[in-house]
Amino acid sequence: MFTEILLALVVGGVVYFLVQRSKRHQLKSEDGWWGEGTPMAGEEDLSIRPYTVQTDDEELEDLYRRIDQTRPFPSLEDSQFNYGFNSHYLQKVVTYWRRDFDWRRQVEKLNKFPHYKTNIEGIDVHYVHVRPKNLPEGVTAVPLLMVHGWPGSFYEFYRMIPLLTQPSNPDDIVFEVVCPSIPGYGFSEAPHKKGFDSVCAARVFHKLMKRLGFQQFYAHGGDWGWIVTTNMAQLEPKIIKGLHLNFAPPSKPGLPVVLSIMLGRSFPKLFGFNEHDIQRIYPVVQNLVVESVKESGYLHIQATKPDTVGRALNDSPVGLAAYILEKFSTWTDHDFRNLDDGGLTRKFSLDDLLTNVMIYWTSGCIISSMRFYKENFSKGLDQPHSKMPVHVPTGFACFPNELMHTPKLWVQQKYRELKTFTPMARGGHFAAMEEPELMAQDIQNFTKMQEKMK
Amino acid sequence: VYLQILDPTQQQQLLVAGSAVAVGGLLTCYYWVYQGTKTKRIPIGDGWWGAGEKPQSEDEKVFPFQVQTSDEEIQDLYDRIDRTRYTEPLKDTGFQYGFNSTYLKKVVSHWRHQFNWKKQIAILNKYPQFKTNIEGLDVHFIHVRPPHREGQRVLPLMLVHGWPGSVYEFYRILPLLTDSLDSLAFEVICPSIPGYGFSEAPHKQGFDTLAAARVFHKLMERLGFSGYYLQGGDWGSIITTNMAQMKPECVKGLHLNMLTNKLRGFGVLFSILIGRYLPWLFGFTREDVRRLFGSVGFMERNFYEIIRETGYLHIQGTKPDSAGCGVNDSPVGLAAYILEKFSTWTDFNNRDLEDGGLERKFTLDDLLTNIMIYWTTGSIVSSMRFYKENLKTNIDNRLDNNTGVYVPTGLAAFPNEVRHVPQSWARDRFRNIYSYSYMPRGGHFAAFEEPQLLADDLLQFVKKVEKL
Numbered sequence: 001m002f003t004e005i006l007l008a009l010v011v012g013g014v015v016y017f018l019v020q021r022s023k024r025h026q027l028k029s030e031d032g033w034w035g036e037g038t039p040m041a042g043e044e045d046l047s048i049r050p051y052t053v054q055t056d057d058e059e060l061e062d063l064y065r066r067i068d069q070t071r072p073f074p075s076l077e078d079s080q081f082n083y084g085f086n087s088h089y090l091q092k093v094v095t096y097w098r099r100d101f102d103w104r105r106q107v108e109k110l111n112k113f114p115h116y117k118t119n120i121e122g123i124d125v126h127y128v129h130v131r132p133k134n135l136p137e138g139v140t141a142v143p144l145l146m147v148h149g150w151p152g153s154f155y156e157f158y159r160m161i162p163l164l165t166q167p168s169n170p171d172d173i174v175f176e177v178v179c180p181s182i183p184g185y186g187f188s189e190a191p192h193k194k195g196f197d198s199v200c201a202a203r204v205f206h207k208l209m210k211r212l213g214f215q216q217f218y219a220h221g222g223d224w225g226w227i228v229t230t231n232m233a234q235l236e237p238k239i240i241k242g243l244h245l246n247f248a249p250p251s252k253p254g255l256p257v258v259l260s261i262m263l264g265r266s267f268p269k270l271f272g273f274n275e276h277d278i279q280r281i282y283p284v285v286q287n288l289v290v291e292s293v294k295e296s297g298y299l300h301i302q303a304t305k306p307d308t309v310g311r312a313l314n315d316s317p318v319g320l321a322a323y324i325l326e327k328f329s330t331w332t333d334h335d336f337r338n339l340d341d342g343g344l345t346r347k348f349s350l351d352d353l354l355t356n357v358m359i360y361w362t363s364g365c366i367i368s369s370m371r372f373y374k375e376n377f378s379k380g381l382d383q384p385h386s387k388m389p390v391h392v393p394t395g396f397a398c399f400p401n402e403l404m405h406t407p408k409l410w411v412q413q414k415y416r417e418l419k420t421f422t423p424m425a426r427g428g429h430f431a432a433m434e435e436p437e438l439m440a441q442d443i444q445n446f447t448k449m450q451e452k453m454k
Numbered sequence: 455v456y457l458q459i460l461d462p463t464q465q466q467q468l469l470v471a472g473s474a475v476a477v478g479g480l481l482t483c484y485y486w487v488y489q490g491t492k493t494k495r496i497p498i499g500d501g502w503w504g505a506g507e508k509p510q511s512e513d514e515k516v517f518p519f520q521v522q523t524s525d526e527e528i529q530d531l532y533d534r535i536d537r538t539r540y541t542e543p544l545k546d547t548g549f550q551y552g553f554n555s556t557y558l559k560k561v562v563s564h565w566r567h568q569f570n571w572k573k574q575i576a577i578l579n580k581y582p583q584f585k586t587n588i589e590g591l592d593v594h595f596i597h598v599r600p601p602h603r604e605g606q607r608v609l610p611l612m613l614v615h616g617w618p619g620s621v622y623e624f625y626r627i628l629p630l631l632t633d634s635l636d637s638l639a640f641e642v643i644c645p646s647i648p649g650y651g652f653s654e655a656p657h658k659q660g661f662d663t664l665a666a667a668r669v670f671h672k673l674m675e676r677l678g679f680s681g682y683y684l685q686g687g688d689w690g691s692i693i694t695t696n697m698a699q700m701k702p703e704c705v706k707g708l709h710l711n712m713l714t715n716k717l718r719g720f721g722v723l724f725s726i727l728i729g730r731y732l733p734w735l736f737g738f739t740r741e742d743v744r745r746l747f748g749s750v751g752f753m754e755r756n757f758y759e760i761i762r763e764t765g766y767l768h769i770q771g772t773k774p775d776s777a778g779c780g781v782n783d784s785p786v787g788l789a790a791y792i793l794e795k796f797s798t799w800t801d802f803n804n805r806d807l808e809d810g811g812l813e814r815k816f817t818l819d820d821l822l823t824n825i826m827i828y829w830t831t832g833s834i835v836s837s838m839r840f841y842k843e844n845l846k847t848n849i850d851n852r853l854d855n856n857t858g859v860y861v862p863t864g865l866a867a868f869p870n871e872v873r874h875v876p877q878s879w880a881r882d883r884f885r886n887i888y889s890y891s892y893m894p895r896g897g898h899f900a901a902f903e904e905p906q907l908l909a910d911d912l913l914q915f916v917k918k919v920e921k922l
Contacts, residue, residue, distance in 0.1 A: 062537070066537070069783070083773065083839060087775065192545065293772075297768040297772040298776075300764070304762050304765040307543060307790070308766075308790055309765070309769070311541075311553065312784035313780040313784075315539055315780070316783030318780070319779040320780060326776045364541065
């Protein structure tokens with residue numbers, strides 16, 4: 001009898017120990033090389049080169065010629081944005097693009113923050129690095145890395161950067177901001193080999209921050225930026241002081257999530273659901289299944305045949321604009337699908353939207369940006385990093401019109417040290433671009449809380 | 455006496471087991487009875503798809519049509535081709551990421567320097583073509599009458615294409631059906647689905663396969679046919695099936711080279727789980743087992759492969775205008791998008807090849823002619839919308855998917871078709887199967903790829919129905 005108990009205890013202890021260990025397991029990552037051919041022997045090029053966004057007459061002429069040669073196809077009567085970007089409104093956007101949009105002025109605007117490039121793992125990584133000016137005595141800026149998603153770019157953060165590097169409130173933290181472009185997006189070189197997924201991007205960005213001399217920093221992300229920064233926290237939890245996210249769909253719905261879906265409507269308090277949570281989740285099939293299917297066609301085709309779907313978009317600027325801007329409409333508010341103009345200019349200016357599109361157009365990166373989906377999904381949804389929880393202090397900004405609504409309970413399943421969970425007043429998927437003040441405010445609150453705890 | 459031997463708990467167990475069997479038996483009976491009373495036809499309905507309001511009277515004229523081009527059109531095409539902005543493919547990925555850019559350059563070079571569109575138009579025009587206005591849309595069709603031969607019986611036949619195909623897919627099979635020395639020949643009508651090729655695209659929402667079926671019935675009626683055969687693959691298969699369900703009295707026989715079935719219900723589920731080991735229990739032949747389970751297992755072959763290959767279906771079924779906008783501006787983009795299907799749906803193994811195996815079964819000229827039909831008509835967007843119109847609501851619940859097909863049916867199962875449906879599954883819906891043939895080779899674009907095999911199978915099926 002005694003030996004049985006002892007044996008049970010020992011076995012239990014071993015199992016517990018193993019389970020605990022695997023829970024605190026750090027994400028591992030091997031090194032990689034993404035340049036053409038094989039890496040050359042000798043020193044790696046560690047230089048940091050300043051970069052300026054440029055354009056020329058030829059580029060603009062080519063763009064205008066292609067716009068003029070668009071072969072438009074009329075939308076079905078009364079279909080608004082339900083079949084994709086509405087042709088009538090597209091015509092208006094394109095006319096603006098052709099006649100009023102000033103790319104040269106936008107390029108100047110892009111260059112008002114310093115850009116750089118540096119070669120990591122064989123590819124040139126582009127980033128914006130903004131150091132705050134006029135720091136008061138004895139104050140050091142807090143380093144913050146912000147990672148964009150698809151179909152966005154570093155430009156999404158432009159309105160937020162001054163709020164972070166030159167806050168008006170003297171009690172606010174002053175940030176030093178680094179906004180890289182994910183390899184394959186914008187001005188970052190695209191990987192030449194297959195296999196470049198979010199963990200690789202995370203590793204590359206760690207190397208970047210190390211190269212810039214940061215021992216510890218905060219990270220913010222939404223969309224792909226969410227996964228990349230999460231992977232960064234999983235790879236090196238001691239280096240990420242805090243993780244701030246606005247998008248975090250559950251990658252592996254465990255028992256608590258499933259139970260909350262089943263019983264949350266009847267027992268909201270039990271799961272910490274508020275009214276907004278109930279509204280966004282129920283009816284379950286409509287909101288979680290049907291809506292997801294309706295809006296994930298792009299994900300499905302990009303995760304399987306990126307070279308096919310992106311092929312035409314690299315030749316047709318209007319096609320590219322329709323494809324990308326449809327997301328800026330629908331992912332800002334699902335109800336915009338029923339508007340003739342997709343509600344695009346309610347939250348964004350055409351100049352800002354087209355600048356983002358121009359980054360994709362002039363760099364010709366649409367195919368490589370889509371390949372990121374295949375690299376991440378082709379191995380299945382059961383990646384080690386999606387099963388691994390995150391033990392870095394995390395702050396979550398919950399925007400009401402985000403693509404996938406995640407109540408606090410769901411976020412907590414993966415982010416075990418959730419310090420702040422803020423229901424935001426308004427905003428959708430492209431929150432940083434749509435509501436920069438609100439987002440900056442939440443980053444401030446989260447970071448202040450973390451810095452005080454030191 | 456026996457029951458008294460058992461103690462109370464055992465009695466209870468026997469009661470429970472007995473009830474379970476009884477309930478199971480009742481459910482099975484109900485299921486069989488329910489199956490038997492399935493409706494035998496679907497309503498015909500009506501529609502109007504033209505721009506604006508419907509006029510008082512409909513224009514029923516049939517007028518001849520010829521495919522044409524101009525130097526301007528060809529020059530515009532060349533300009534766009536010359537301005538393509540290529541992206542290098544990833545190393546060693548073949549066609550896994552979609553159409554390989556390196557091979558795409560070769561195809562485009564042929565298109566730019568060797569392909570002769572004017573010559574291809576002459577080929578297209580060798581069969582008489584017409585247009586007529588039905589439900590507000592100009593419907594294009596080819597009408598081929600066989601030359602008069604002593605003792606040869608001629609039967610009317612309609613061939614319906616799919617996506618991303620066109621009437622051109624049938625150009626290799628047409629002579630085999632209309633110009634043969636056999637005792638039986640066909641007078642063939644090949645329409646273009648509204649929104650495809652030279653048929654006008656619907657201006658209103660809701661144009662699905664049922665609408666297309668009705669339009670094609672009206673077409674046959676207008677041409678003076680009261681009884682005819684139907685053949686189709688891809689969308690053509692669904693449209694012709696709908697036609698057979700709408701007016702079974704007009705459809706003498708239905709021949710399909712692509713099947714779909716609902717992967718639901720206990721019968722199907724069990725057959726998936728156990729069918730590999732006890733095929734005879736589910737009516738599976740050895741060939742069925744080979745095609746369903748292959749060397750990789752059912753899930754891999756039928757589930758994961760389908761997920762890998764249905765991205766286009768998903769985006770076209772939800773955001774066709776976004777997917778198609780750019781493709782209508784870029785001929786190279788259009789070619790890549792469409793030809794990827796001609797590669798992969800002919801044989802999944804083609805994905806591992808640098809050239810996608812395209813020229814093994816097709817000539818570049820034929821493939822590009824099909825592309826040119828989409829390009830010159832600018833119909834790619836409307837062709838994609840057809841997916842949304844049909845997939846907007848859950849298609850499994852649609853009336854036609856819950857109604858049987860009672861006309862004589864012939865099924866040709868090609869080995870490399872995207873999904874294999876054994877006869878035992880097909881029987882659930884097709885209640886009057888006259889022939890089910892395992893074809894020795896060929897994939898999704900059967901008429902284009904293996905016209906002789908398809909023509910032979912169609913002929914033997916029709917002869918069975920006609921009792922020849």
